[in-house]
Amino acid sequence: MPAINEGLGMLSEQFMLMAGLAYAVAFCAYAWDLVTYSKAAKAGLAAAESGAGMEENKHQLVAAGSAGLGASNAELGLGAGPQDRAVRPSSKTHTSDDGITAGDSMRYGTEKRVVARVAVALTIVAACVHAMAVVFRGMAAGRVPWGNMYEFCTTGGLAVALVFLLVLTRRDLRFLGTFVIGLVLVMLTAASVAFWTPVGHLVPALQSYWLVIHVSIAVLSSALFTLTFAMSVLQLVQARREASIASGKKDKALVMRLVPNALSLENMSYRINGIAFVGWTLTLMFGAIWAEKAWGRFWGWDTKEVWTFVIWVVFASYLHARATRGWTGTRAAWLSIVGYLCVVFNFTIVNVYFSGLHSYAGVGGS
């Protein structure tokens, strides 16, 4: 067993602090971008209303020509929310910015969002520093840095940030930045304040290669669930806003202009949740295999096992809800949110306050 390197451990904590500061600045930048860009969008809309809407119409016409179903684009514009059963579960909604919500493609036109670019750059810097902090922690302990809650939390935060950056290369999800980076900040703060543990060796029960397999897949799935949690919350807000605008009320949450419509959010979080659910199934299976090796039984209704099972069932319900009349849209979003809250509960309350075989929190113990 390699010796503990205290110096590297200290370095890791300093890097963690630097990453936290960078995330905090990035968080502010995302929030700034959200506010300023939605103001710009409002100005653009005002211009379009005052007769310069030709370009907009042209878009629609060309769109109509290029796809056989173009005619329905106009109809689908706003009424395509989850309340409109006829179009679900297709992911076809309106294609471009209509001034009320962002397009399904999440391509926001040609204007450069300087502040958002700064925010993403800062996120990349923060994630790099954060990654180094995690790597140093692992090197200091001579093992994977997933042995206690401090380490789960810091690695989990890194996974969320990396998954977010990865998805950014495919889709412009910068509107989620405030939310996601905010959650990363919460995780880092919780890790440093509530769960802090000095570098140490693993207790014998954790000395297994299953730690690498089981925990990495659990952390990754949780990171994906974090993304969809943010999307589902926005979906609920956006669905309310769409309904209120459709009923002729004034748009109160201009910030939401930057966010895609509720149906797009629902479709995208469904896709991500599908992947995360497979990940969680693997977490459950790998956990059972490891439990058989460590404790002599593959399933024993240990508190952690119970909650992992509960989360699995909640997300299974979510997947079923998407195929059930009357349960799509808002209700499915609630299930996704409840599922994520269970993930958080399982990680925090169950680890710290419930007695069980998974008591590796390293918090407040002897």
Add this chain to the structure above:
Amino acid sequence: MKEKLVKKSPGAKQEPASADAVLPRLGFVGMLRWAWRQLTSMRNALLLLLLLAVAAVPGSLFPQRSSAASSVTQYLANHPTSGPILDWFKLFDVYSSPWFAAIYLLLFTSLVGCVLPRAKIHFKAMRSAPPRTPKRLSRLAEYGTVEIPAESGISAETAVHDAAAVLKSRGYRVDVRDLDTDRPSVGAEIGFLKEVGNLVFHISILGVLAAVAYSGLAGYSGQRVLVEGETFVNSIVGYDTFTPGAYFNENRLSPYSLQLDKLAVKYDRESPGHYGQPIDFTATLTTKDGAGAAPKSQILKVNDPVSMGGTNVYLVGNGYAPVVTVKDGKGNVAYQGPVVTIPTDGAYTSLLVIKVPDAKPNQLGFVGFFLPTALVDDKGVAYGSDPDPFNPQLNLNAYTGDLGLDNGVPRNVYTLDTAKLKQINGRDMAAGGIVLAPGQSYTLPEGNGTISFDGIKRFAALDIRNDPGQIYVLVFAVLALGGLMGSLFLNRRRVWIRTGSHPDGRTMVEFGLLARGEDHRLAGESRALDKALHTKWLVPLPSAVEDGTQDKSYKKTRKDQSDTETGITMASKDQ
């Protein structure tokens, strides 16, 4: 029974409707059918699934007999009013309770009721030709055209066969139709494995449940505490506790033996934050496959069980077993050997009980604790400060009287009921408590004999398990995972391609794609198909998108369209 009722029901229907009878009568069979429909409806399956999640929660809030029986006893003792009520609701046996079973059995019945008809429908769908070609392909979610120039000499009929070949090479099941008309077409379908995956997943979940049940019935398990130097022989008497499954018989115990030679424990001595935390337990065993077999040396560690005679042996606990000798009032050795203790904290403050029923003239009992590294606080009370035996100390109180072991009532070896015994020494008594370091001995008051602390051994707590069912659980779980991935990540699509001859000699081809269920990659497939068809007939792709001659907004819109548009789906059956 059922048949009789069926015969009866037409009569019931013909009853003249009375003035206030508005609802049609269902009859018993109708009721059953209604109940079955309700049970197998997607909405109720979903509610049952949510109910299952909620029902599993109490098992984590209350101690469970299956995993922590002693905590349940403790809970009942601490809560004399609410405890029995909770117990009546089976909240200490949630996962074997009737109400939990009711939920999952209803859920699985619903699942069967849902899966079987779907399997039948899907089996038919897989064997039947793709549906007839829609009249207006341009109404489909994805639509495209190819114009084959007249000079290439490809007729409409050749073109439709070519198109079928293209689709076939892309994995579609194809059906060429309407060849006798001037608008021949091909219908194609792909992605049957999506629904197969869905069915496999649900059936495998049933399989997992069955395998878990089998695993509980067929296996057996037991515990044994083994002090260094002791030998365990795999027979029922060899176990401290033994839990057989329903199908167990004694012949299944293979007569192997294992001796615990040494248990080495290593504690963290370098990191200040984790000083004294255990970092390694290694048990060295000498094992024999049978009575006459050659001995073999094996290593047993946490996370690394030893397999023997169809069982796995796990290292699940450890502690100290101080070796003591008790001589009675007559000077005879009444007890000699290691005493297994119960560690209570990270410093291995270990509780122990010594019962000496053979002591004469009075039976002797000792209650106390063992400290591997004893320190004394300012009040003179000894406490443990380290798990390693740097300053081992035995602290005991002695009792005399009838230990109650002679009347054949089974007693817990780790507790001593001192209510009817006479205490002869202790910390608060004149005689003082017994405090022993290794090698020391103590003479009991009133001529009751002596006790000596001879040395320290360690013990290992072993779990021994045989579980023939768990491999099936794994197999079904892997099948379920495969099915799940198929059902989530595969897409079921239909494609139709129609050809016709233009009066000017060109052959016109149009194609349309339709997704069944959610399919965000339909547009991509449409583009790929478009390209494949153009390549097949050597028609250059229309370059409007690529050559940049169009204005910017057009280009942008096209790109958005093709990236994001996906199929309008047919309402699937279960909605």
